[in-house]
Amino acid sequence: MLNDRPPSRPPFTCPSCGTQTEGKYCSNCGEKRITDEDYSIRRYLEEIFSAITLLESKLLRSLWLVASKPGYLSREYFAGRRVRYIKPLQLFIFLNVVYYFSLTVFTATTFTTPLATQLHMNNYYPGYASRRVDHKLQVDKISYATLESKYNGKTAILSKTLIFLLIPILHCCFSCSSFGIESFSLSTW
Numbered sequence: 754m755l756n757d758r759p760p761s762r763p764p765f766t767c768p769s770c771g772t773q774t775e776g777k778y779c780s781n782c783g784e785k786r787i788t789d790e791d792y793s794i795r796r797y798l799e800e801i802f803s804a805i806t807l808l809e810s811k812l813l814r815s816l817w818l819v820a821s822k823p824g825y826l827s828r829e830y831f832a833g834r835r836v837r838y839i840k841p842l843q844l845f846i847f848l849n850v851v852y853y854f855s856l857t858v859f860t861a862t863t864f865t866t867p868l869a870t871q872l873h874m875n876n877y878y879p880g881y882a883s884r885r886v887d888h889k890l891q892v893d894k895i896s897y898a899t900l901e902s903k904y905n906g907k908t909a910i911l912s913k914t915l916i917f918l919l920i921p922i923l924h925c926c927f928s929c930s931s932f933g934i935e936s937f938s939l940s941t942w
């Protein structure tokens with residue numbers, strides 16, 4: 754079996770945990786022994802390339818599995834097989850960023866409900882919505898166009914905020930799952 758530790762290499766004191774250790778990595782915390790080679794431009798470029806390709810491979814693999822096999826990543830996560838995938842929260846935040854950019858590019862209203870929709874495509878509380886709009890127009894003494902513009906601007910911001918509220922909710926789901934309540938996990942992750 755090959756040994757990655759040259760015999761002439763003396764022990765070193767780990768700068769992170771203080772453990773006296775041998776080899777390329779700290780036996781206690783895994784910190785790498787720093788050598789002159791670590792400060793070379795070649796190593797710097799290698800690390801950039803490695804970080805990008807590793808992140809990309811994890812991200813692309815995770816995205817593909819979320820789309821192609823709903824629930825598969827959840828099972829992998831709870832089975833403890835996590836190193837090949839991006840962390841759930843990282844994926845969630847990444848998708849949120851993509852979603853925000855897509856809103857500016859495509860002017861989509863996936864998670865927003867414009868005022869016209871509230872009034873004309875509302876099967877649940879159309880009378881209430883109309884009364885609220887009429888009341889607001891009278892109180893603020895503004896035109897419907899002005900109210901609609903203000904409302905749609907606010908609802909777009911509010912919808913993004915509400916999506917971020919999903920982060921602690923998801924955290925609770927994963928926490929519950931770690932105590933054995935795996936039914937709380939989302940089927941898409």
Ligand SMILES: [Zn+2]
Pocket residue numbers: 767768769770771772779780781782783784
């Ligand atoms: Zn250490």
